[in-house]
Amino acid sequence: MIEKRLKYYLILPALIIFLGLAIYPLFFALRGSFFIWRYGMSAQFVGLKNYIDLFKSSFAWNALQNTIVYVVLAVFLELIIGLALAVLMNRELGFFRPIVRTALTIPMFVSPIVVGIIWRMIYNPHYGLFNWILGTRGFAPTGNEYALFFVVLADVWQWTPFMYVIILAALQSIPPEILEAGEIDGTTGWQKFIHITLPSISYAIVIALTLRFMDATKALDLIYTLTYGGPGGGTETIGFLIFRTAFNDLNIGSATSFAIIFTVVMGILITRFLGWLNRRFEIV
């Protein structure tokens, strides 16, 4: 009898912690989304008003649009460049290989806040490195309607190494016999890459894509220091808008309703995305 119950007793501490730190705050936040709730003022029940306001808000739609562009573009570019770099670094480069391999990972270890500040300097229209490289003067990458693309560029600079590291590790785990067998069968380099290499590393690509997708959707720190969502909300993403609503405006109720919708939508998207990738690449 005791042995039968023992398993429940053993999971009880973990269950209490999980309920206390994950489930309770989730329901607390859900409840908060039905109130006009500001720090220091009494909460007022408003039903679904926060959600309705959200759908009416041009700021929310603008942030959603920016987030979609940001995520799709950044993750896609990071994947392509990361893959290219990994394939390149998987070859014999002699003495330089360990140095270049290590150097390529450095941006990943810099705090996004610092990356934002550095890129703000790089993009300075009058003294920045960007204008110097282009040979232009007075071009403000983050001061126009294309600002979001230049924020994406900073993100790509920082997170391409993440893709590169994961894909490189996967490339190195491909058994050489498979590649040799392909060569014996007369495959060309391109055929080998498409039909042997890529399927062999697809699981790593799925993992890297998923992690980057989740991370990019909540982009905040880089934007905070690089553009603060400007100009005119042109680089404001959902993560930034939730942060601004909660911690600048102190509109906890509105921010919570936004965060809940965001979590649900992202949950559905990620589940479907993973499902599609799994089916497409026959990982499971």
Add this chain to the structure above:
Amino acid sequence: MKRIIVLSLIVVSVLLIAIVPAFAAEKRFDGVTLKVFANSHDPMLKAVKWSIPVVKEKFGIDILMDEAPYGTQFDKAMSAFVAHTGQYDVIVGAHQWTGAWADGGYVIPLDDYIKNDPEFDPSIYVEKAYQINSEWKGKQYALPFNMEGRLMFYRKDIFEKEGFKVPTNRDEWLNIVQSINNNPEYKEKGIWGAVYMYATEQGISYPFETYFQMFDWNSVKTENGFWDENFQICIDKPKMVEAFQYWQDRLNDMPPGVESYNLPEAYQFYLDGKAAMTEVWPLTLYGMLLDPANADLRAKTGTADIAIGYPMSGGWGIFICADSKIQDAAWEYIKFMTNAENDLYFFKEFGKGPSVKATYTDESLKETYGDWLEGQSEAISKAVSYGKIATMSEFYGGNFAVITNQIMTGKLSAEEGVDKLIEELKGILERAGYPQK
């Protein structure tokens, strides 16, 4: 004999035990630890740090200091206040936070201390500074600590060479800007007529400063031209549209890239001698100009009242937290930190914006700061504060600021943008507890 010696020793010991603490307790607040929440803005932070050994020596108060930058201080303080952690006794805060803290009962009105303390004389402060930092609904919630009004910096050498007079209105100002921009000699050198900031955080000020100047202050009783004394919107829409249109058009007269400019970029642009005029928070730029490396530019720089509006005020006060158990010690501390002697010292040593009248007329400052102090004094006398309602944080960094930026950068027309601003402001006022009729 032995017994007498022992007895004498006991008597002496008892006497010592009784007398020593009596001497040690000479300071009124011995053993009291005051928890001060400072702002990370350098001049104010340096002043608070300076006070740590000084108030220990003077009052016996130990200071436990916490600090946060502008962007996070309000939210951090609110978290502590709402939870009633008693984490802070004294807080250095921006004037626009007064309503949120006072309405929530998180800071105490100082009126009783002011009335009952014979040593305290409020007339030492610049009236505007005392009122802005931070009078709210007829009560005084803080003593003024740091005061600034925005100023225009201009290149005296260029003005003299071209025969320009310091502009006193926006038409004169624009003439100068366009004359310099169209002059091939300056074009060649990369010198622009003016560099003004158009990014969300700082760009918000210019159109409102212009609006403040155009607003008919006799038409309604209001502190900011946004809402009246009953917190009902009283915006003069045609004037606000005109002010915004003016600044939207001015983007064409600015150096490329100002849409991404905040203070650091504007300071640098001016310091590099690339602009004939700029309007910024003055203390930091003035401090930079006092650097020997900038001595040449300093000699060529003049400061003047802004030509294109009433300057916005930037004021900081020191508040006493309602959860504090040592409010008497806190009062002594804030009184000390804002007294005339320290106001002068903090300005000279750390560049803190003076709040005391005597600092502006101090003879020892005339040579180095004469023109600046004169301009600053005038700017403060005209300065307008955006207000102090409980939801001011939405006004500064929320949708309101984003819409302002959208109009300035031409994403929205002035007409459409001002309509949006009014709608947004209605929400801000309603959320602060003032339903709109």
